[in-house]
Amino acid sequence: MSKKSIGAHPYLYPTPIMLAGTYDGNGKPNIAAIAWAGVCNADPPLVGLAVRPSRHTHSAIVARKAFTLSIPTQDMAAATDFAGLATGRETDKFAVAGLSPVASEAVDAPYVAECPVILECSLYQQIAFPSHTYFIGEVRDILAERAFLSTSGKHPDMMKFMPMAYDAGENAYYSLNKLIGKAFSVGLPLLKQK
Amino acid sequence: MSKKSIGAHPYLYPTPIMLAGTYDGNGKPNIAAIAWAGVCNADPPLVGLAVRPSRHTHSAIVARKAFTLSIPTQDMAAATDFAGLATGRETDKFAVAGLSPVASEAVDAPYVAECPVILECSLYQQIAFPSHTYFIGEVRDILAERAFLSTSGKHPDMMKFMPMAYDAGENAYYSLNKLIGKAFSVGLPLLKQK
Numbered sequence: 320m321s322k323k324s325i326g327a328h329p330y331l332y333p334t335p336i337m338l339a340g341t342y343d344g345n346g347k348p349n350i351a352a353i354a355w356a357g358v359c360n361a362d363p364p365l366v367g368l369a370v371r372p373s374r375h376t377h378s379a380i381v382a383r384k385a386f387t388l389s390i391p392t393q394d395m396a397a398a399t400d401f402a403g404l405a406t407g408r409e410t411d412k413f414a415v416a417g418l419s420p421v422a423s424e425a426v427d428a429p430y431v432a433e434c435p436v437i438l439e440c441s442l443y444q445q446i447a448f449p450s451h452t453y454f455i456g457e458v459r460d461i462l463a464e465r466a467f468l469s470t471s472g473k474h475p476d477m478m479k480f481m482p483m484a485y486d487a488g489e490n491a492y493y494s495l496n497k498l499i500g501k502a503f504s505v506g507l508p509l510l511k512q513k
Numbered sequence: 514m515s516k517k518s519i520g521a522h523p524y525l526y527p528t529p530i531m532l533a534g535t536y537d538g539n540g541k542p543n544i545a546a547i548a549w550a551g552v553c554n555a556d557p558p559l560v561g562l563a564v565r566p567s568r569h570t571h572s573a574i575v576a577r578k579a580f581t582l583s584i585p586t587q588d589m590a591a592a593t594d595f596a597g598l599a600t601g602r603e604t605d606k607f608a609v610a611g612l613s614p615v616a617s618e619a620v621d622a623p624y625v626a627e628c629p630v631i632l633e634c635s636l637y638q639q640i641a642f643p644s645h646t647y648f649i650g651e652v653r654d655i656l657a658e659r660a661f662l663s664t665s666g667k668h669p670d671m672m673k674f675m676p677m678a679y680d681a682g683e684n685a686y687y688s689l690n691k692l693i694g695k696a697f698s699v700g701l702p703l704l705k706q707k
Contacts, residue, residue: 320626320627320658321658321659321660322631322656322657322658322659323656323657323658323659323662324654324655324656325654325655325656325657325662325667325668325669326654326655327557327558327651327652327653327654327655328558328652328655328668329552329553329554329555329558329559329560329652330552330558330632330652330655330668331529331531331550331551331552331560331582331632332529332584332630332669332671332674332676333527333529333671333676333678333689334529334551334552335525335526335527335528337525354552355551355552355553356525356551356552357525357528357549357550357551357552357553357560357561357562357563358523358524358525358528358548358549358550358551358563358681359523359549359551359561359563359640359642359645359647360523360563360642360643360644360645360647361523361563361565361644361645362643362644363521363643364521364522364523364524365523365642366523366525366551367551367553367561367647368551369551369552369553369554369555371555388525390526393693396693396694396699396700397694397699397700397702397703398700398703399700400694400696400697400698400699400700400701400703401700401701401703401704402700403696403697403700404697404700404701404703404704405703405704415703415706416703432514433514436526437516438524438525446553446640448553448554448559448649449554449556449557450554450555450556451553451554451555453553453554453561455642457521458521458522458523458524459521460518460519460520460521461518461519461520461521461522461524462516462517462518462519463516463517463519464514464515464516464517465515465516465517466515468517468519469682469683473519473682474519474522474524474680474682474683475519475526475682476683477526477527477678477680477683477685477687478687480526482526482527483693484527484671484678484689485696486668486671487552488663488667488668488669489663489668489670489671489695490695490696490697490698491671491692491693491694491695491696492692492693492694492695492696492699493671493672493689493690493691493692493693494689494690494691494693495527495678495687495688495689495690496687496688496689496690496691497687497688497690498685498686498687499587499590499677499685499686499687499688500590500591500594500685500686501683501684501685501686502594502597502679502684502685502686503594503597503598503684504594504684505590505591505594505686506590506591506592506593506594506595506596506597506598507594507595507598508591509591509592509594509595509598509599509609509610510595510598510599512609
């Protein structure tokens with residue numbers, strides 16, 4: 320083992336890659352590609368996402384106090400990437416990417432109909448960090464395609480809906496492969512050894 | 514397409530799964546499995562992780578104002594899961610899992626020698642959410658195994674070091690498969706259409 324210092328960077332391995340859906344000041348639906356996001360709290364369920372103040376999505380979240388997170392599938396890589404390249408100030412990103420906005424019933428924001436899993440979030444808090452605002456959203460509901468639910472019927476199954484995993488260092492999208500094991504289970508033999 | 518409401522949950526698809534390394538009040542190195550983490554800011558690089566106040570890692574981060582995030586590989590699933598099942602109050606998790614603590618040179622915390630990628634973080638801020646504290650760490654340095662660097666030599670390559678992806682709904686660890694495409698690239702044809 321020989322480790323090299325690669326410097327200070329905002330990288331995690333892997334991150335999700337999602338489409339944040341908002342209505343802007345004119346009520347136009349918009350999407351932005353978001354990889355910098357994480358769960359912040361269990362009860363209530365809170366998720367945070369980092370958005371630069373210069374971005375169109377930033378003013379939209381501040382105005383409407385809501386956003387959705389639509390999880391794109393592996394075959395939506397080009398549309399997802401485009402949503403990170405263009406700005407909603409000048410472009411109808413839904414139209415160019417061939418995606419369909421649907422008004423959330425839970426919050427004042429649109430989601431992407433073609434995405435299999437949707438988080439509907441109301442703005443809970445916003446935290447101003449030096450370069451980004453961290454928007455904390457309270458998850459009001461999750462919508463999941465019935466065809467992609469796990470055998471329990473309770474949650475979407477990543478092996479069925481096939482989200483992408485992102486790496487902000489190499490700037491690349493990756494696919495998921497297979498189940499390694501269940502949590503609170505594969506470690507039990509070690510727990511018995513202690 | 515037919516979507517089902519599955520209720521409000523703190524799920525993202527996928528999340529990373531990491532080992533948070535700390536020294537406790539007695540200076541004993543400890544690890545905890547952490548999936549609820551996200552990038553919060555670019556400059557300085559900030560990452561947040563959600564930890565329940567009852568956990569041993571919580572008091573350790575408060576005491577030492579530092580933590581590391583060691584990224585385990587797919588063949589470390591059992592050790593990672595064990596780190597989420599046991600508590601450092603009663604157990605030397607490094608010893609039971611057969612892992613080696615190394616003192617970070619950048620911050621006052623240990624990391625896992627066997628992990629290929631390490632984030633060394635000093636405590637930047639802590640935010641009290643209702644059930645969890647969100648510890649914001651400033652990434653002081655990232656260490657990466659030389660054998661797993663990308664061809665540029667600048668970043669670790671997930672296809673070489675093979676981290677896991679986690680799903681807190683199904684409580685399961687998954688492997689990554691292959692590169693789908695590069696960001697700021699696969700969406701360029703759509704950008705030209707707009």
